[in-house]
Amino acid sequence: MSFETVSVIGLGYIGLPTAAMFASRRKKVIGVDVNSHAVDTINRGEIHIVEPELDMVVHAAVTEGYLKATLTPEPADAFLIAVPTPFKANNSEIPEPDLCYIEAAAKSIAPVLKKGDLVILESTSPVGATEKMSGWLKESRTDLSFPQDDSVNPDINVAHCPERVLPGHVVRELVENDRVIGGMTPKCSERSIELYKTFVEGECVVTNARTAEMAKLTENSCRDVQIAFANELSIICDKLDIDVWELISLANRHPRINILQPGPGVGGHCIAVDPWFIVSETPEEAQLIHTARKVNDMKPEWVINKVKLAIADFLIANPEKTAKDVTIACYGLTFKPDIDDLRESPALSIAKRILKINKGKTIAVEPNIGKVITEGLVLLSIEEAKSEADLSVILVKHKEFYSIGFDKLYVVDTVGILKDKVS
Template identity: 75%
Template structure:
């Protein structure tokens, strides 16, 4: 059975590019999102996120009639679920020893939303990065909502053709800023709940994927994505811990890493103000929450990286104290702090789980003087950030007393910021 109509549930940073790639191959694509603004924007042939080249693809797909967005799911042959998987009662800084619990409610709501329009022969793929067992849980929710259809269940890997709806997990493995290219070129891990589920999923993705589609089971596919990001988190934690050690020993960590990396088998990553985004800062917790006694290194790395923002804030406090000591006629209210970069990584507009944004917000809440933020990739601050003011780079450079570099955006590189009160968490100034 061919896939004539494809539905993508969740039109965010992964869902929309995925929907656009299917539509660019002349497939009818129905995108579903609960955000009315996102739906209206897409139906005008525009995009509500920042991602290079995506605007042209979406515009062409909508204009040619291959892509439309709705609030409610419609019948299709394949359904891809790309909704958030946050934590229950999550706070923005998991700096203590508590283990956050994954929140699968978005997946459950998406499952319940598509259940009424499912039919025999359909394929449902969970793309959301999820804790191990989430795909099986999704299949169970679908089975509860549609008792008239049969769905795969655990330990049915070699089930035959007696399953009405195929279910698989296929995590995205793309880099923000390069999503369009990497969706096409990267290998995909396909984890079907049965062999037929995997085969059907491969058939679907081969619509546009040029990389290899590697088949495994659903649990291993879920764990593969978590493992990739946990590995990165551990490596970043080593660099971040090294930066704290070097600061205490009065050693330039950037020079040290450069020298160590001259060894042919050493490749230390660069430290920063913490770890953010919807993957590396989140996915390791999915492993820790399932196996808290066993995931010792992964848990420690999370605590190291989650504690780094507070270390940066403490450096700012020390800089304010030094400034006031050197300028005894001034008070803290007279001190202006400029924070450069709010996104969770360079050259994107994505503020999700951003340590830079959280650091800046906390500084603004703690500091009695003015705090200005420079983020060249956004035009306005989120409504929840009401203690900050967005500023141009030159204004911040010329008016601030203390300068805090948090994200190494291209706009900040090659620029000289001279100050005795400069905290550079990325080593570019």
């Protein structure tokens, strides 16, 4: 059975590019989102996020009639769910995953399901989430059979196929990267491959749903552990008066060593989040993963302490000024360079903390965002910030920041831009 109409539930940083890729292959695509602004923007042939090349693909798809966005699901042959998977609001040391958006998405598409449809969960999820989603679908549609009912030929096929793309390169990587296909049954995997091969040029590797879920969590947990090593190394080097950037460069000359670069923390809705899904399910076993999370989560506090010391040094060097006279510029607010994504951003978190501790004016420079992010934080251009700031805190390696002539005496460089410029 071919897939003539594809529905993508959730039109964010993954859902919209995925919908656009199917539409670019002349599939009829129905994108669904609860955000009316996003729906209206897409239906004008425009995009509401920053992602290179995506604007052209979406514009062409909408103009040619292959992509439309709606607020409510419509019948289709395949449904891809790409909604957030946040944590529940609690004060526990180990956050608990919140699957409410997946549940809501499942229940929203249930009324329009028909025999032969395929439902794929793309949202990064705790192990077992795909089975839960299939259960929610079954609760709503008792007239249809699902993989848990019929392991050979269910009416509805269900799979988990996590995305594996890098923000800023999503359009290319959706096509080129391999995909992990985790069907609840072999037939579910087979049909999922058929769907993704519409545009995926990478290999589609088959496993079961639980292993596919764990694969994505493992990839991001591995990165988190590697970043934690670099971040912890930067703290150690600071205490020992060693240049961590030089140290890592020297260590990486070893043919089997590749230490990552430290930063102000870890952000994004993957590396900063996914390891907790493993820790929450296996808290006694996931000791290393849990420790890495704690190291990376504490790095912003270390940066704040460095800022406090820099303020004190500035006031000692400028006795005619008081704390209320100090203007601090935060360079970068997104979680990684050259995108507009603020999800779990340590840079934004640090800027908000600086706003609270600084008795003077706090300004921000963020080339990828055109509006104030939080009340009290003034958003200025690079030129305006350079003329006003007494102290600069570099939080993100945006390409625009490399040409700035920072006064090294009053800079807290958390990402090594000054070292990059020298080398």
